Amino acid sequence: MSHVVVVGASVGGVTCVQSLRELGFDGDITLLDAEYGPPYQRPPLSKEVLLGGDADDADLLDESALEAIGVEFRPGTPAIGLDVAGRRVRLAHGDLRFDELVLATGGAAAVPAPLTNLIGRGAHVLRTRTDAIALAAALGPDSGLAVLGGGVLGSEIASAAVSRGVPTTLLARPAQTLGPLRGALARPLLPLHRSRGVDVQTDRTRISHGAGRWRIDAGAARLVADVLVVAVGVRAAARWLARSLPVGPDGVRCDWRGRVAPGVWAVGDIADRAGSRHDVSYNTQAAAVVQAREVAGAIAGDPLRVPVVPYFWSDLHGVRVQAAGRIPPDARIEPLDRDDTGAPHVFAVVDDDGTVVGAAAWGSARGFRRARTMLGTALDQEAAAR
Ligand SMILES: Cc1cc2nc3c(=O)[nH]c(=O)nc-3n(C[C@H](O)[C@H](O)[C@H](O)COP(=O)(O)OP(=O)(O)OC[C@H]3O[C@@H](n4cnc5c(N)ncnc54)[C@H](O)[C@@H]3O)c2cc1C
Numbered sequence: 001m002s003h004v005v006v007v008g009a010s011v012g013g014v015t016c017v018q019s020l021r022e023l024g025f026d027g028d029i030t031l032l033d034a035e036y037g038p039p040y041q042r043p044p045l046s047k048e049v050l051l052g053g054d055a056d057d058a059d060l061l062d063e064s065a066l067e068a069i070g071v072e073f074r075p076g077t078p079a080i081g082l083d084v085a086g087r088r089v090r091l092a093h094g095d096l097r098f099d100e101l102v103l104a105t106g107g108a109a110a111v112p113a114p115l116t117n118l119i120g121r122g123a124h125v126l127r128t129r130t131d132a133i134a135l136a137a138a139l140g141p142d143s144g145l146a147v148l149g150g151g152v153l154g155s156e157i158a159s160a161a162v163s164r165g166v167p168t169t170l171l172a173r174p175a176q177t178l179g180p181l182r183g184a185l186a187r188p189l190l191p192l193h194r195s196r197g198v199d200v201q202t203d204r205t206r207i208s209h210g211a212g213r214w215r216i217d218a219g220a221a222r223l224v225a226d227v228l229v230v231a232v233g234v235r236a237a238a239r240w241l242a243r244s245l246p247v248g249p250d251g252v253r254c255d256w257r258g259r260v261a262p263g264v265w266a267v268g269d270i271a272d273r274a275g276s277r278h279d280v281s282y283n284t285q286a287a288a289v290v291q292a293r294e295v296a297g298a299i300a301g302d303p304l305r306v307p308v309v310p311y312f313w314s315d316l317h318g319v320r321v322q323a324a325g326r327i328p329p330d331a332r333i334e335p336l337d338r339d340d341t342g343a344p345h346v347f348a349v350v351d352d353d354g355t356v357v358g359a360a361a362w363g364s365a366r367g368f369r370r371a372r373t374m375l376g377t378a379l380d381q382e383a384a385a386r
Pocket residue numbers: 007008009010011012013032033034035041042043044045046077078079080104105106107126127128153237240267268269270283284285286288312313314315
């Protein structure tokens with residue numbers, strides 16, 4: 001009987017094993033994860049959990065639900081190596097043979113070298129449930145917070161912290177991007193933070209640590225913080241694969257179906273589909289789900305034929321930010337609607353041919369729905385202005 005091994009039991013890995021069963025795959029399935037406890041998802045960690053919510057609410061499912069569909073779940077079991085030709089995953093206590101392997105080990109927080117030794121000793125990152133519980137406990141109205149990195153994660157942390165009354169400084173870039181949003185699409189970000197009481201600094205930063213506090217020099221500003229969070233990006237959790245597969249900074253190279261090598265697939269944040277038909281790198285929950293379904297379909301012999309539109313969302317200060325489709329760096333950005341202050345907040349992304357290839361909106365569910373319906377059509381200036 002065929003044996004599928006899935007390494008990594010978060011949204012990518014769990015969706016893959018569930019989809020395999022839904023598609024009628026009746027071989028053996030083993031799901032490994034380095035962490036202990038039931039599989040969980042990450043979006044609530046920087047939102048509900050930082051706001052004081054129950055960290056268990058991030059659970060994706062109960063371990064018994066995996067047992068019920070005949071999946072052998074092995075938490076606390078990191079994969080430490082891979083023999084591609086011999087079709088074996090190396091574990092601490094022996095090898096595990098597979099017919100098909102799905103890599104779903106996602107990412108880990110990237111930390112600049114000078115700060116590496118201080119993580120857990122005054123500085124925080126936010127990737128795992130344990131990280132979120134530790135950070136939520138460190139936040140309080142009497143302890144100033146500095147967040148290094150103004151992207152999606154740093155912005156969500158700053159948003160949660162100020163809403164808890166924590167004095168918060170965000171160390172961002174002057175032209176800060178937000179996930180796939182850059183340029184005009186990301187312009188509402190820093191004004192939104194400032195309007196909600198976040199101290200945003202965009203000058204070059206020097207950080208030092210002493211007597212339990214952080215000193216931050218940001219241009220002319222001299223700041224002190226009790227808690228520092230490093231949110232400068234994600235690196236693929238692929239070190240265990242470095243001797244076996246081509247691994248780059250964005251993960252393991254695979255084709256548009258997620259195929260890495262014969263019998264080896266990748267989904268989610270670890271999958272580098274550069275040059276694939278999606279030609280946009282959305283490291284999001286939605287992308288991990290879609291890729292996991294695609295790979296499960298390919299393994300079960302029932303490939304998905306539905307065209308997939310990449311989708312991104314974030315919640316900042318009660319404002320939902322959404323994007324869909326492709327956002328090429330050189331695309332034209334057309335504002336479709338303005339907010340109460342007159343600033344554009346619904347956008348169409350238009351390619352050279354005048355075709356709408358992407359849509360984005362800040363705090364306008366209706367505007368986003370409308371912009372999204374334009375994907376694949378020629379931009380109609382009159383309709384857009386209505
Ligand atoms: C705090 C936070 C908030 C986010 N919010 C949003 C959001 O609002 N919207 C959105 O779309 N996306 C959000 N994201 C991104 C989203 O969570 C990721 O894109 C998604 O989790 C990727 O899923 P994945 O299954 O590929 O990898 P991961 O979720 O990273 O899971 C990988 C799993 O593999 C395990 N693993 C790692 N190495 C090994 C190994 N060697 N052996 C065995 N197991 C291993 C890990 O323990 C982990 O359980 C957020 C991310 C974070 C960190």
